Amino acid sequence: MERELRLMKGNEAVAEAAIRAGADGYFGYPITPQSEILEYLMEARPYQTTGMVVLQAESEIAAINMVYGGAACGKRVMTTSSSPGISLKQEGITYIAGAELPCLIVNVVRGGPGLGTIQPAQSDYFQAVKGGGHGDYHLIVLAPASVQEMADFVGLGFDLAFRYRNPVMILSDGAIGQMMEKVYLSPQKERSKKVPEWATTGKPPTRERNIITSLDLDPKAQEVFNQKLIAKYDEIREKEVRYEEFQCQDAEYLLVAYGTSARVCQKAVQLARVEGLRVGLLRPITLFPFPTARIRELAGQVKGMMSVEMSAGQMVEDVMLAANGKVPVVHFGRMGGIVTTPDEVVENLKLKIMKV
Amino acid sequence: MAEITGIKEIIRPENLVYKRTKVMTDNILSYCPGCGHGTVHRILAEIIDEEGLQSETIGVSPVGCAVLMYNFLDIDCQEAAHGRAPAVATGIKRLLPDKFVFTYQGDGDLAAIGTAETIHACNRGENILMIFINNGIYGMTGGQMAPTTIPGMRSSTSPYGRDVKIMGNPLKMTDIVATLPGTYYVTRQSVHTPANVRRTKKAMRKAVQYQKLNRGACFIEIVSNCPSGWKMTPVESNKWMEENMIPFYPLGDLKTPPEEPASNLKPEAK
Amino acid sequence: MTEEIIIAGFGGQGVLSMGKIMAYSGVMEDMEVSWMPSYGPEMRGGTANVIVILSSERISSPIIRSFDTAIILNQQSLDKFEGSVKPGGILIYDGNGITRHPERSDITVYRVDATEEAVRMKSPKTFNMIVLGGFLKVKPVIRLENVIKGLKKSLPERYHNLIPVNEEALARGMEIIREK
Numbered sequence: 001m002e003r004e005l006r007l008m009k010g011n012e013a014v015a016e017a018a019i020r021a022g023a024d025g026y027f028g029y030p031i032t033p034q035s036e037i038l039e040y041l042m043e044a045r046p047y048q049t050t051g052m053v054v055l056q057a058e059s060e061i062a063a064i065n066m067v068y069g070g071a072a073c074g075k076r077v078m079t080t081s082s083s084p085g086i087s088l089k090q091e092g093i094t095y096i097a098g099a100e101l102p103c104l105i106v107n108v109v110r111g112g113p114g115l116g117t118i119q120p121a122q123s124d125y126f127q128a129v130k131g132g133g134h135g136d137y138h139l140i141v142l143a144p145a146s147v148q149e150m151a152d153f154v155g156l157g158f159d160l161a162f163r164y165r166n167p168v169m170i171l172s173d174g175a176i177g178q179m180m181e182k183v184y185l186s187p188q189k190e191r192s193k194k195v196p197e198w199a200t201t202g203k204p205p206t207r208e209r210n211i212i213t214s215l216d217l218d219p220k221a222q223e224v225f226n227q228k229l230i231a232k233y234d235e236i237r238e239k240e241v242r243y244e245e246f247q248c249q250d251a252e253y254l255l256v257a258y259g260t261s262a263r264v265c266q267k268a269v270q271l272a273r274v275e276g277l278r279v280g281l282l283r284p285i286t287l288f289p290f291p292t293a294r295i296r297e298l299a300g301q302v303k304g305m306m307s308v309e310m311s312a313g314q315m316v317e318d319v320m321l322a323a324n325g326k327v328p329v330v331h332f333g334r335m336g337g338i339v340t341t342p343d344e345v346v347e348n349l350k351l352k353i354m355k356v
Numbered sequence: 357m358a359e360i361t362g363i364k365e366i367i368r369p370e371n372l373v374y375k376r377t378k379v380m381t382d383n384i385l386s387y388c389p390g391c392g393h394g395t396v397h398r399i400l401a402e403i404i405d406e407e408g409l410q411s412e413t414i415g416v417s418p419v420g421c422a423v424l425m426y427n428f429l430d431i432d433c434q435e436a437a438h439g440r441a442p443a444v445a446t447g448i449k450r451l452l453p454d455k456f457v458f459t460y461q462g463d464g465d466l467a468a469i470g471t472a473e474t475i476h477a478c479n480r481g482e483n484i485l486m487i488f489i490n491n492g493i494y495g496m497t498g499g500q501m502a503p504t505t506i507p508g509m510r511s512s513t514s515p516y517g518r519d520v521k522i523m524g525n526p527l528k529m530t531d532i533v534a535t536l537p538g539t540y541y542v543t544r545q546s547v548h549t550p551a552n553v554r555r556t557k558k559a560m561r562k563a564v565q566y567q568k569l570n571r572g573a574c575f576i577e578i579v580s581n582c583p584s585g586w587k588m589t590p591v592e593s594n595k596w597m598e599e600n601m602i603p604f605y606p607l608g609d610l611k612t613p614p615e616e617p618a619s620n621l622k623p624e625a626k
Numbered sequence: 627m628t629e630e631i632i633i634a635g636f637g638g639q640g641v642l643s644m645g646k647i648m649a650y651s652g653v654m655e656d657m658e659v660s661w662m663p664s665y666g667p668e669m670r671g672g673t674a675n676v677i678v679i680l681s682s683e684r685i686s687s688p689i690i691r692s693f694d695t696a697i698i699l700n701q702q703s704l705d706k707f708e709g710s711v712k713p714g715g716i717l718i719y720d721g722n723g724i725t726r727h728p729e730r731s732d733i734t735v736y737r738v739d740a741t742e743e744a745v746r747m748k749s750p751k752t753f754n755m756i757v758l759g760g761f762l763k764v765k766p767v768i769r770l771e772n773v774i775k776g777l778k779k780s781l782p783e784r785y786h787n788l789i790p791v792n793e794e795a796l797a798r799g800m801e802i803i804r805e806k
Binding site: 024025027053055057058059061062063065066067068069070071072073075077091092095099200201202203204205209210211212213214215 | 452
């Protein structure tokens, strides 16, 4: 089928892709730099065409709980926000993970802590991949590096969420949310009429009642449930790792970067190669599960690795765990909403890893 | 002959005067003796049964004493985070608009941590029923002061009685939501006497039937006791409630539909 | 070919929309494009800027700090971005309200007095199109026919009656741009 070419902001692409992916509901609350998503949906009024519900909630907390309610009915529902709003949603997210509900959450990250800045950052990595809320759980985390991926990961996110009955987060940032690029949009998909057997839709006489809860007062039963979750995450680690490589075959030095930083690093690789430096880039597309095995393999090939992030150094810990002490691993990043430049990356690679 | 007037005689179908509704499960209630929760559960289950709504109902249970409500009602149920039940119910009802959706919440859940969700769900006019059990205390966590604890009332966090100068005033949520344009039917009832149980059941039936009209939120507060938290016997607690709680939270309808369609006046009409 | 451009001026001068028309035109030209605006409170009544990259290859970083071309529409933006033009690059500015003019000698500076010209044309809203015309004259990276197509794409249908006056503005800009 023909894919439609548009010039769109990343935020708009998420909204349009949600409609086209056959989403059943969106619940949101305005916050910069992602308010275009709710604005776009309110203007598009998909409730008149596909029947997709769009509602502006009274808070991020209410929005994520509306997602909980809708997801527990077996529907494809989502919410979007930016860092401070995502912090508010963490309560709902851990309940969703604990009740094993599928849903999609988009974080268009801005700098923190606190109110921080409204400019782009990648400082919510820990929150996204290590849990975020209380208790032992993981989200599946997708990191788009283009407006095209902002659109593509909506459908992918829903599919993964339903395959594993697990919340999926798209971890984006203000730059990707706000910038316009070309995007090829998939054709309109029909909303699914399938009702999962676990969904609460009213108990017919033909089945037992369905209960959606994350509560188990019996420690033994709770531990069994925790083990079930661990097994699920292991399966996800085994089957869903996604990454992209640039010029890694002959690389002596490896940059690891996701999202906007990966775009910067792609150019940094080009600049370094012009200087005759054999630099490669590994771009994790899934942050959970993390491409640990591939990075470990590359640790046997390269002389050093640098994790480039718009943060004080978060993903670098996972790169270190993957490299497992085989080669030096350092971090370079700008913060506060500043996006690093390719020149800075090359300069810091020389300084921190090549020691020249 | 004595045997004939015994158990076998009593259980003859023609002698049946009361039957447990099939919408209640066989699980033993986790509520304390004398607590109002069990009675309210039964009323709700009977209405769901009598209105033929078991396959159409999705309930949302709170964090609090009724957290395990889904163990006692034989319906599809979701467990919400503390205070968030009205938002969860909004999500359900928006996606399944033809279903009957209710929340069942205590005063800490609905009137403290969930104040925003409660007011906004009511104000948006979500077509859900909210059942609000007000016993003036956090029962589940061991009897702490609630947003509805009345002035002078003792609790584990107001051991000398609620001093409004220090602890602030109790919140009359039902009075607040009655003023909102999104609510359709708002009433305050109790279940501490057989007559009140009958009135509550009537109110509950009305609320459930109004839900089918999709004209806004229905809200039933049930002023209830908490013998354990209040440290009283069930009988004492009911007496204390009548003398202290009900004067502060007077019973009766706070908001009735402007136009009551004729069919809703007769509960037996379906 | 890669052209990295910054457009900067007051909010309300049509900075973002000029960038959008460039980006749409680039799409019509079958180029890769990115459009990265400044956003947030600094835009409310303050300065607005947008980075537009047009390229025949996949665009790496959409956020850059040095540019082939800077299009400058007020004094603050001139002060902020004059130093960000790559040596050998160009700077285009509108002289209206400018008290300190560009000083760099390692770049080519052009002046297009679009504010004045728009007043003369009695259509102040076409101001940004006059500037764009000037840019296309000195950097013909996109064919005019594709700019018109881009304009059509970025304008809502109800404004399509304004396309002729915008075309005229593009032509005027091409005429009045002068090297300093």
